[in-house]
Amino acid sequence: MDVYEAVKSRRAVRRFVDRDVPREVLERVLLAASWAPSGSNIQPWNSYVLTGGPLAELKRRAGKRVAAGDPWDDREYEMYPAAMKSPYRERRSVFGHERYSSLGIADGDWEASQRAASANWDCFGAPAALFCYIDRELGLPQWADVGMYLQTVMLLLRGEGLQSCTQMAWSVYRKTVAEILSPPEGLILFCGMSIGYEDVTEPYIHTGRAPLNETVTFVDTASHRSAQSERENALPGI
């Protein structure tokens, strides 16, 4: 698959069919993903891949906690700032509309959207899930390295005809995840990632993106010169 096609066809898939992902495919993807870049090549990702009985047990335990109204585990990191400023706030609300209206849920119907979001705890029906941890002593640049690694995993999955959904949601039930995985003490769970073959019957709205000029600034000779002359023109006259 062409790289552009892999990037454009990857999306957060939230319904998978009941078809196992062969272990050798997962190994091939994760071996290739280990070539993702990281500052000083420290490779700060720690991945656990869950399938079969252990994944079923995690889903069962998480489902039980949700059904019991169990409060979330204390946070090891904040998913978002408490007050999201513009333009992130607006983009987030567009996403919420896209995500839930595709399922026939009206804007502001909190209960229905929570019911739909609870599919997180079933990994959206996926037969495989990856849980990615990072050492708590590492800093922001290493968290960025982990992001690059995860995107590499997701693109390679596309090459195998698979889809995925990254899930920070699992960080709120991190203790239940830890019961199954027993990670070493010093690690923080960044996110889970559901992996499987997409159920193409599930309705969705393809999430949009901000126009390029909102997120990218080209600085070339011409734009640099015109910015300079604007600055010079703005100088107070003598």
Ligand SMILES: Cc1cc2nc3c(=O)[nH]c(=O)nc-3n(C[C@H](O)[C@H](O)[C@H](O)COP(=O)(O)O)c2cc1C
């Ligand atoms: C770090 C990260 C965490 C995410 N966590 C969740 C999650 O917990 N549950 C979920 O349904 N989607 C989650 N998503 C998916 C995003 O909502 C999705 O990537 C975004 O809306 C863009 O849509 P697209 O991936 O379909 O292009 C997460 C994505 C990322 C990158």
